[in-house]
Amino acid sequence: MQFYSLPNLIRRGLRGHKDWTPAWRKAEPRPSYDVVIVGAGGHGLATAYYLAKLHGVTNVAVLERGWLGGGNIGRNTAIVRSNYLWDASAHIYEFSLKLWEGLSQELNYNVMFSQRGLLNIAHSEQEMRDLARRVGANRLNGIDAELLSTAEISKLVPVLNTSPDTRYPVLGGTLQRRGGVARHDAVAWGYARAADALGVDIIENCEVTGIRTANGRVTALETTRGEIRAGTVGLVVAGNATVLASMAGIRLPIQSHPLQALVTEPLKPVFDPVVMSAAVHVYVHQTDRGELVLGAGIDAPVSYDLNGNFRIIEHVLAAVSELFPIFSRVRMLRQWAGTVDVCPDASPIISGTPIKGLFMNCGWGTGGFKATPGSGWVFAHTLAHQEPHPLNEPFSLDRFTSGALIDEHGAAAVAH
Amino acid sequence: MLLIPCPWCGPREDDEFTFGGEADFPRPAEPEALTDEQWADYLFMRDNRRGRHREQWCHTAGCRRWFIVERDTVTNEILGAGTYGGSP
Numbered sequence: 128m129q130f131y132s133l134p135n136l137i138r139r140g141l142r143g144h145k146d147w148t149p150a151w152r153k154a155e156p157r158p159s160y161d162v163v164i165v166g167a168g169g170h171g172l173a174t175a176y177y178l179a180k181l182h183g184v185t186n187v188a189v190l191e192r193g194w195l196g197g198g199n200i201g202r203n204t205a206i207v208r209s210n211y212l213w214d215a216s217a218h219i220y221e222f223s224l225k226l227w228e229g230l231s232q233e234l235n236y237n238v239m240f241s242q243r244g245l246l247n248i249a250h251s252e253q254e255m256r257d258l259a260r261r262v263g264a265n266r267l268n269g270i271d272a273e274l275l276s277t278a279e280i281s282k283l284v285p286v287l288n289t290s291p292d293t294r295y296p297v298l299g300g301t302l303q304r305r306g307g308v309a310r311h312d313a314v315a316w317g318y319a320r321a322a323d324a325l326g327v328d329i330i331e332n333c334e335v336t337g338i339r340t341a342n343g344r345v346t347a348l349e350t351t352r353g354e355i356r357a358g359t360v361g362l363v364v365a366g367n368a369t370v371l372a373s374m375a376g377i378r379l380p381i382q383s384h385p386l387q388a389l390v391t392e393p394l395k396p397v398f399d400p401v402v403m404s405a406a407v408h409v410y411v412h413q414t415d416r417g418e419l420v421l422g423a424g425i426d427a428p429v430s431y432d433l434n435g436n437f438r439i440i441e442h443v444l445a446a447v448s449e450l451f452p453i454f455s456r457v458r459m460l461r462q463w464a465g466t467v468d469v470c471p472d473a474s475p476i477i478s479g480t481p482i483k484g485l486f487m488n489c490g491w492g493t494g495g496f497k498a499t500p501g502s503g504w505v506f507a508h509t510l511a512h513q514e515p516h517p518l519n520e521p522f523s524l525d526r527f528t529s530g531a532l533i534d535e536h537g538a539a540a541v542a543h
Numbered sequence: 544m545l546l547i548p549c550p551w552c553g554p555r556e557d558d559e560f561t562f563g564g565e566a567d568f569p570r571p572a573e574p575e576a577l578t579d580e581q582w583a584d585y586l587f588m589r590d591n592r593r594g595r596h597r598e599q600w601c602h603t604a605g606c607r608r609w610f611i612v613e614r615d616t617v618t619n620e621i622l623g624a625g626t627y628g629g630s631p
Contacts, residue, residue, distance in 0.1 A: 369591040380587035
């Protein structure tokens, strides 16, 4: 792997930038691997990287139906935070946030992690009480959280309309200063490059069409590029978890929905933190390039359609114009959707399955991006040891039978 | 936007309706007789089909009746609609 550094940039620059090599190889599938990961998105690539780096498992393939990073890792709104209510979630997201804080150095790849702060605003008395409770819970878990008054919010984000005569007045909010955003594509590329350098094969245009089992154990995957044998398989496929699991006869508590986002034309810098409102279903931040990234809520019907309902766009833009009157005439550059796999408790499944050797990391719903490093880290541990790490033990598939749900719907300040 | 064919009111825009999830899994007659696995399967597990999908809708801002729609979950094409048991 070519080390990225200023001296190297200058040295190669003087030679006309002609001897840079691709960041990762285009690997051809081999007939057999120790571990096969399905899905070359953020979570899958992070899993492969930590498997090779921390557990010495390098005979690993990552299979991707389309192209690397073409799924939800490139479709999210790039927000990173860890201010979740329940202990199980708080622990894994905070662990992930700590990994984010050193990630660019770890990968020798600039993921442009920017801790610009994350502001959740509230529009009702009950929401304020809920936020105060969450701030308390966060602090008990060692997560930075502050309760802000309307005046403090106005000072932090002057362009936010905090006057009392709006449709939904801002009554206060919470701030996580260590929250922020990262360059989402760079996360996939950085993990891919680092995993590749450790010997992991990343195989694109390779769709899994079947899962072979014998005596209750996974033995091989059928793919569009031939059969690939593996003793351990990890399914990490946001948006298609049910489809893949059904190949092994496993039913999941997941429903898939489109989640839309939009981006505007670039503006001069106008505000720093990410601003989220659960009540009016919008989250917005300004990128380093100056565009506003707007996230919306999910379409209610189950759907794998990658357009999304136009009504959602109307709703999110109405909310943005009300909260930020200054943006009312900003033009949208583009809109897109990703398929999100939502569990009944809005928490992920990072777990073994009834089939030995087959593991799943899925159901992240609308909030998987922020968990990418932590999710990969715990899933690599799970695959290497064939049992969960204490951080992901609560996120088992069994919890839907035992009833030990981790109910983050609403609780986690999830904006939908 | 979806144009949803209510069996009683005809085609209407989707904001008049509430989505009610997958169709065809009736509440077990004797829930107390089920194992935890069977109850979890009824309560949480879904086919979540990619393609033809039979689902329940309620015409909330119209006749307020529930009915069944068949829709393709990839293209969003409405393939048909009907009432429970076939009678209006």
